[in-house]
């Protein structure tokens with residue numbers, strides 16, 4: 133997409149109407165008091181967001197259940213579902229710049245990244261599952277001759293999707309697209325600080341021909357709207373991306389209600405491990421900076437712990453600091469900006485607390501550490517590198533979800549692996565080495581959902597993304613994601 137700065141600037145001035153819920157074909161205001169939407173760019177009010185009450189959520193889940201039972205989508209021919217999902221992808225592409233700018237105004241991601249990661253990725257995800265849905269077959273089991281055993285794959289019914297504020301369109305599509313492709317109805321709960329693009333996506337889905345009630349959107353506070361969805365007796369599967377604390381609450385809500393299956397994509401504290409024999413240490417240093425600082429560190433797979441072999445630690449850290457200092461935050465709507473805003477004032481305060489705590493525990497501030505651009509009224513933080521971070525430090529163990537990188541030296545491969553695995557998380561990781569055997573040994577030894585080798589952060593829709601340990605269960609993307617949204621059913625037929 134050729135995005136010009138002038139067009140971005142024009143779209144950024146458009147007034148936004150109060151945002152409503154989408155339940156079936158209706159657009160109710162929501163029973164609870166609307167929530168103000170503040171832009172991280174300048175702290176100003178963009179619009180208001182409807183807050184769905186428990187009763188609103190019940191209406192949304194009933195609408196989803198009714199459409200599922202009626203079969204308007206769940207039993208529609210695969211070719212019909214495929215055509216609608218492709219039309220939705222077309223519409224996302226047609227409105228890509230509008231969606232990207234809307235999202236940036238809402239959540240503060242730098243536009244250069246949002247253009248690729250948000251509409252671009254979401255359109256691709258809808259196309260991927262549109263194409264996949266008529267290529268997944270049932271099975272015939274190898275039974276005795278007098279039996280025919282068929283294994284069907286049925287849609288699960290009503291899927292509740294609860295998503296976070298970083299990359300709402302991309303992550304929302306990772307859940308909505310496979311769920312719809314498999315024939316389910318969906319109730320989507322976006323994050324309070326990043327709902328706008330997903331509301332627009334649902335409007336585009338109706339325009340694409342998705343029957344009303346198949347995709348419903350309930351916005352509002354997690355503790356009210358999200359919790360009501362998690363406690364719903366109508367929701368068969370909860371697909372969640374967000375923090376571990378919320379993930380725990382969802383499991384409790386599932387236990388208190390109908391034992392719905394919960395797929396949790398949670399946080400990370402991903403190690404990026406640089407060995408002295410890395411093929412290009414200068415390139416690795418630049419990549420280590422982008423691995424943590426793009427989207428101001430608000431990336432689940434961010435390489436937030438740099439483990440560097442002691443013999444090159446000083447030289448490498450100096451190169452890293454130089455690369456970091458070139459990535460200062462700026463206006464997220466400027467195409468040249470490499471690092472945007474922090475999503476909210478509380479998130480900025482939490483990030484800054486990590487810096488203070490790291491200093492108190494013996495971490496050495498190498499660069500950054502402060503709030504900047506206060507004059508804008510928005511929330512911005514310098515990219516921050518802290519060295520001498522030890523395994524017992526808070527910064528080593530807890531996810532910041534902001535632009536703060538912890539640097540820890542290691543002596544040898546065994547220590548690198550031990551340090552890498554020494555957190556409760558297991559989402560992503562990176563290994564930089566020219567030694568092929570070492571690379572494979574590390575891939576085997578790392579407890580993580582993804583291991584990048586001599587790169588960091590690359591992926592596409594063909595590969596699953598998910599974590600181990602307290603980074604969650606279940607995977608988004610690839611054909612494997614369809615497993616979350618389908619139930620197996622056996623037909624055992626006596627011949």
Ligand code: NAD
Pocket residue numbers: 294295296297298303321322323324352353354355357358359360362373374375376377378379381382397398399400431432433531533559597598599603604
């Ligand atoms: P969060 O857990 O605060 O919120 C996520 C969603 O849950 C929001 O929609 C929120 O409204 C809702 N929610 C909050 N409390 C709830 C409750 N009690 N019941 C039901 N729903 C509730 O997370 P966040 O701050 O929006 O996102 C940041 C987190 O997401 C980080 O930990 C990050 O690592 C993680 N994340 C993980 C992945 C991944 O693929 N593993 C991707 C992106 C982000």
